Amino acid sequence: MIALSRPFTKIFPSIFFRSFHSNLGPIAATRRHRYSNFISAIPDDVSWILPFFAILSKSIGSYQSLATEASPDEEVVPDEFLNEILSDIERSPKFSSEKLCTTYIDKLLKAGNPSAAARFMQSLHDKHIFLSPNAYNLLLVAASEANAIDFLSQIFKDLLVSNKPLSSTSYFNVAKVFTKTDDSVLLKFVREVSELTFPRNATILNRIIHAFAECRQIEKSLIIFDHMKSLKCKPDLITYNTVLGFLGRAGRLDEMLHEFSSMKVANIAPDIISYNTLLNSLQKVGRLDLCLVFFREMGENGLKPDLRTYRALIEGFGQSGNLEEALRLFSEMKQGQICPSIYIYRSLINYSKKMGKVELAMSLSEEMNACLPDLIGPKDFKQKNR
Numbered sequence: 538m539i540a541l542s543r544p545f546t547k548i549f550p551s552i553f554f555r556s557f558h559s560n561l562g563p564i565a566a567t568r569r570h571r572y573s574n575f576i577s578a579i580p581d582d583v584s585w586i587l588p589f590f591a592i593l594s595k596s597i598g599s600y601q602s603l604a605t606e607a608s609p610d611e612e613v614v615p616d617e618f619l620n621e622i623l624s625d626i627e628r629s630p631k632f633s634s635e636k637l638c639t640t641y642i643d644k645l646l647k648a649g650n651p652s653a654a655a656r657f658m659q660s661l662h663d664k665h666i667f668l669s670p671n672a673y674n675l676l677l678v679a680a681s682e683a684n685a686i687d688f689l690s691q692i693f694k695d696l697l698v699s700n701k702p703l704s705s706t707s708y709f710n711v712a713k714v715f716t717k718t719d720d721s722v723l724l725k726f727v728r729e730v731s732e733l734t735f736p737r738n739a740t741i742l743n744r745i746i747h748a749f750a751e752c753r754q755i756e757k758s759l760i761i762f763d764h765m766k767s768l769k770c771k772p773d774l775i776t777y778n779t780v781l782g783f784l785g786r787a788g789r790l791d792e793m794l795h796e797f798s799s800m801k802v803a804n805i806a807p808d809i810i811s812y813n814t815l816l817n818s819l820q821k822v823g824r825l826d827l828c829l830v831f832f833r834e835m836g837e838n839g840l841k842p843d844l845r846t847y848r849a850l851i852e853g854f855g856q857s858g859n860l861e862e863a864l865r866l867f868s869e870m871k872q873g874q875i876c877p878s879i880y881i882y883r884s885l886i887n888y889s890k891k892m893g894k895v896e897l898a899m900s901l902s903e904e905m906n907a908c909l910p911d912l913i914g915p916k917d918f919k920q921k922n923r
Contacts, residue, residue, distance in 0.1 A: 639672040646679045654679065655688050658695065667699035674707055681710040689714045690726055697734050697741065708748035716754050723757065724764050731768050738770040743779055750783035758783060772803070778810050785818030793818060806838070813845045820853030828853055842873075844913065848881055855888035863888065878913035879905065 638661065645654040654676060661668065668676075673696040680689035693711055696703060715723050727745070731738045742765055749758040762780055765772050772780075777800045784793040797815060800807060812835045819827050828850060835842060847870040854863040867885060870877065882905040889898035905912070 636669075638666075639669050639675070642668070642672050642675055646675055655691075658692065662691075662695055667695065667701065670696070670701045670704070673699075673701065674704065674710075677707055677710040681713045684714060684717070686714055686718060686722065690729070694729065694733055697730065703741075703744070705744075705748070708744050709751060711745065712748040712752045712754060712757075715749075716752060716757065720757075720760055723760065727761050727764055728768065731765075731770050735769065738768075739765075739773050739776065742770060743773075743775050746776065747779050747783075750779070755783060755787055755789075772805075774805055774808060774811075777805060778808075778814065781811060781814045785814055788818075788822070790818060790822065790824075809835075809840050809843060809846070812840065813843070813849065816846060816849040816853075820849050820856075823853070823857060825853050825857060825859075842870075842875075844870075844875055844878060847875065848878065848884075851881055852884050855884055858892070860885075860888050860892055860894070876911060876913055879909070882912070 638657075642654045642657065645657070658668065658676060673692060676692045677689060677696075679685075680692055689711060693707070696707065715726065727742065730741060730745070734741045742761065746758045746761050749755075749761065758780070762772060762776065765776065777796060780796050781793055781800075784790075784796065793815070797807065797811065800811070812831055815831050816828050819825075819831075832842070832846070832850065835846070847866055850866050851863045851870075854860070854866065863885065867877070867881065870881075882901060886898045886901045886905070889895075889901060
């Protein structure tokens with residue numbers, strides 16, 4: 538039996554505990570319904586019930602009765618009730634049990650008791666019961682806000698083992714917690730995740746690398762990337778494209794070019810995304826000489842340029858004042874039956890005006906308006922990014 542202190546019982550009269558006993562009927566279906574209603578009915582402001590949840594979680598966490606001696610002035614909650622929720626979860630249909638667990642965890646977290654939520658999750662883990670993606674994300678956010686590394690690691694690994702879908706938010710929360718940790722702690726986590734998720738470990742680690750880059754933790758991303766080379770799951774094409782992308786956006790072009798070279802040494806053939814990343818990054822700093830080198834290399838490797846390839850080159854030459862080369866590439870693009878985007882037209886019109894070629898600008902504007910319905914525009918990019 539577990540004793541509750543007199544101050545707690547003064548807040549809750551005996552009828553509160555009698556309602557607990559009334560929920561301990563012999564019919565499982567009725568009991569499950571009542572307990573589900575009990576948890577679901579807890580209001581959002583649950584600070585008042587926090588002491589009870591803490592006791593409940595400790596009992597569930599050990600699967601044992603935590604018996605204490607009750608003094609004459611204490612009310613007592615039966616141990617049977619404290620283990621009843623876990624039993625009901627095991628017997629409930631999958632959808633019902635997931636909803637019950639999520640509700641319970643949500644209330645604990647709102648009450649400011651993540652440790653109780655952690656114990657509850659561990660209890661479910663020991664019983665091979667997994668939560669819904671929403672519940673895991675609630676826990677990840679709580680762990681991230683509390684900077685609780687061990688807690689977050691266990692939640693994330695549980696989520697991976699459950700084979701539930703992981704959102705970008707889940708990875709972002711992981712990255713936020715590890716930004717201030719020692720590198721050895723991070724690499725230990727990466728190694729454990731890699732071993733836990735074989736054979737899909739490369740996909741998981743790629744998304745972790747991307748999440749750190751999104752948090753502007755490029756050094757952490759590179760540490761994970763280098764560590765992958767010593768693991769069973771080696772960097773793949775997606776890994777390299779991810780690294781090329783965030784190095785290029787950060788303006789670290791020498792490192793980007795180095796990784797592009799090491800990619801080929803590792804016998805990983807660059808694809809159109811790899812080359813477009815290089816072209817886009819290089820044209821922004823005016824390295825059109827290298828842009829042409831990689832553009833030719835694409836053709837030699839049998840890769841056909843696409844809209845992004847031509848946009849990078851056209852904008853690069855247009856900005857440098859070489860409008861003639863920009864127009865030649867624009868013509869080549871259309872001959873290759875690649876539909877221009879509205880952005881390329883606008884760029885060419887703008888470059889023409891800057892160079893005093895008003896008639897050319899007007900001609901391009903008329904051409905753009907004539908084929909406007911067929912041009913690639915904002916709506917197309919939004920749909921592609923979904």
